[in-house]
Amino acid sequence: MTQMQLNLSRCKHAFSIDIDTVAGLIAKTQKESGEIPWCEGEKTDPWDHTEAAMGLSIGGYLREAKQAFEWMARIQLEDGSWYSSYREGVPEDTTRDTNMSSYIAVGLFHYFLITGDMTFLENMWETIKSAINFAHSLQAPGGEIYWAISPAGKVDTMALLTGSSSVYMSIKCALAIAKQLGYNMPAWQEGLKKLEHAIHHRPSRFNMTKSRYSMDWFYPILSGALTGEKAQNRIERFWDKFVIKGQGVRCVSDRPWVTVAETCELSLALSAMGNKNLSEAVFSWIQSKTNEDGSYWCGFTCPDMTIWPKDKSTWTNAAVLIAADAIYDLTPASRLFSHLFWEAYGFSSWCGFSDKRYNPN
Numbered sequence: 527m528t529q530m531q532l533n534l535s536r537c538k539h540a541f542s543i544d545i546d547t548v549a550g551l552i553a554k555t556q557k558e559s560g561e562i563p564w565c566e567g568e569k570t571d572p573w574d575h576t577e578a579a580m581g582l583s584i585g586g587y588l589r590e591a592k593q594a595f596e597w598m599a600r601i602q603l604e605d606g607s608w609y610s611s612y613r614e615g616v617p618e619d620t621t622r623d624t625n626m627s628s629y630i631a632v633g634l635f636h637y638f639l640i641t642g643d644m645t646f647l648e649n650m651w652e653t654i655k656s657a658i659n660f661a662h663s664l665q666a667p668g669g670e671i672y673w674a675i676s677p678a679g680k681v682d683t684m685a686l687l688t689g690s691s692s693v694y695m696s697i698k699c700a701l702a703i704a705k706q707l708g709y710n711m712p713a714w715q716e717g718l719k720k721l722e723h724a725i726h727h728r729p730s731r732f733n734m735t736k737s738r739y740s741m742d743w744f745y746p747i748l749s750g751a752l753t754g755e756k757a758q759n760r761i762e763r764f765w766d767k768f769v770i771k772g773q774g775v776r777c778v779s780d781r782p783w784v785t786v787a788e789t790c791e792l793s794l795a796l797s798a799m800g801n802k803n804l805s806e807a808v809f810s811w812i813q814s815k816t817n818e819d820g821s822y823w824c825g826f827t828c829p830d831m832t833i834w835p836k837d838k839s840t841w842t843n844a845a846v847l848i849a850a851d852a853i854y855d856l857t858p859a860s861r862l863f864s865h866l867f868w869e870a871y872g873f874s875s876w877c878g879f880s881d882k883r884y885n886p887n
Contacts, residue, residue: 543813545856547820548847549585552578552840556590559615560597565837569618572598572608573626573692574841576633581844583640583859584851591637592646598630599653605663606656607675620677625689628661628696630654632862635699639859644706651707658700661693662717669724670731687725687732688741694721695749695863698873705872725751738778740768740788748795753865757799768792770828774811777825783834785825786812787842790849797852798863806853812846822846 555578556562562578563570579594601615602608607622631654638647664672670685671693697718704711724731725746736742743764746752752760767779774789776782789812796805815823821838851860861867 543846543850544820545585545847545850548822548843549581549587551819551821551838551843552581552585553587553590555840556582556594557614560590560593560595561612561615562594562840563613564841565839568837569611569613571611571626572623573629574839576629577848578840578844579633580636580859581840581847583637584847584857588637588641595630595634595637595646595650599650602653602656606658606660610674622660622675623689624661624664624671624673625686625692625696628657628693628700630657631696631700631703635703636859636862638703638706639862640857647703648707651703651709654700654703658697658714661696662714665717665720666731668728668731669720669722670728671721685732686736686742687729688736688739688745690721690732691725691745691749691751694718694725694751697721698750698868702871702873722751726756738780740775740777740779741791743768744792744795748791748798748863750798750863750865750868753799757865761796761799769808772811773828774808774815782827782829783825784828785842786815786822787824787839787845790842790845793849794845794852794863797849798865800864800866802853805849809849809853 552562555566561570562575562582564574575594575598579591582588582591582594598608601612603622605622607624607627609617609619610621610623610626611617611619634647634650634654637643661671664675664681666672666683666685671690672681672683673686673689674682676682697714701711701714701718704714743760747757747760768776769792770776770784774784774786775792777785777788789808793805793809796802796808812822815826817823817838822843823833824835824837824839824842826833851857852863854860
């Protein structure tokens with residue numbers, strides 16, 4: 527395994543994060559095919575597989591990350607989607623989810639920011655284009671993204687705020703990739719504009735029963751759909767609903783279950799806004815939530831501190847690495863979710879991208 531040099535001095539000074547162990551857990555769980563399941567013996571879904579590949583890239587496992595993306599390219603369906611879950615490469619849940627299917631664009635742009643590998647980006651372009659076209663094809667007239675096509679082939683017209691916000695980030699990254707490669711994708715730009723408008727102004731378009739979930743709170747900010755004062759107001763409005771100070775973020779507001787992944791993603795959203803101090807404080811809360819080998823718990827209940835589930839999940843540990851990178855600048859991809867990065871890159875709300883190209887070197 528080839529590992530790159532990382533800027534770990536500040537990270538190791540602040541917290542005892544064992545980057546090698548955390549990334550190594552993901553690498554050890556990865557199959558020879560490139561597939562990355564949730565944990566040993568569990569299923570694989572395209573979104574968490576991509577998240578785990580990003581963790582590999584941060585940890586310096588670049589060959590393994592590349593293999594993860596190549597596995598996805600090999601099993602992509604004709605319409606550009608993936609099934610919602612696989613086990614040993616065999617489809618399990620044949621739902622085709624727009625969020626799960628488009629997130630590969632985020633993973634590949636993340637990989638590019640670290641490696642500057644234009645050749646691999648070009649080789650993966652048709653995979654990216656098909657994936658984003660699939661999600662875009664399920665955009666409602668009001669701008670929201672329908673969440674999936676059922677195993678029976680029926681479009682489920684429910685839209686999820688978390689999922690649509692994640693698709694927003696995926697389309698942004700796909701447009702950034704297109705700009706790097708010299709492609710103009712006006713339909714994606716228009717779709718992004720409509721989606722942003724829906725997130726800002728049409729909350730009733732989304733399944734409001736999911737507002738119990740903390741991801742519905744911070745994903746519009748994490749994705750960059752909400753920035754500035756609107757982002758700050760949203761953080762303040764729902765902070766007490768989801769945050770247990772000193773412990774982390776509830777997965778669901780009316781349950782005592784705190785998850786490490788959601789806590790890291792809130793930290794990442796705060797970093798994206800530029801609030802590094804609060805981001806680091808939230809991140810510090812989960813530093814004691816580790817197994818003996820240095821990997822992180824999936825979740826725990828409060829106040830009794832029962833660890834549940836016991837799984838050492840690849841995507842949870844990847845979320846830790848992504849959040850740490852955003853705080854401590856471990857790799858050139860540390861600013862992937864930064865709102866200022868997207869402004870500097872040439873992205874402007876409502877109009878897409880300028881002609882600027884990003885040089886990771």
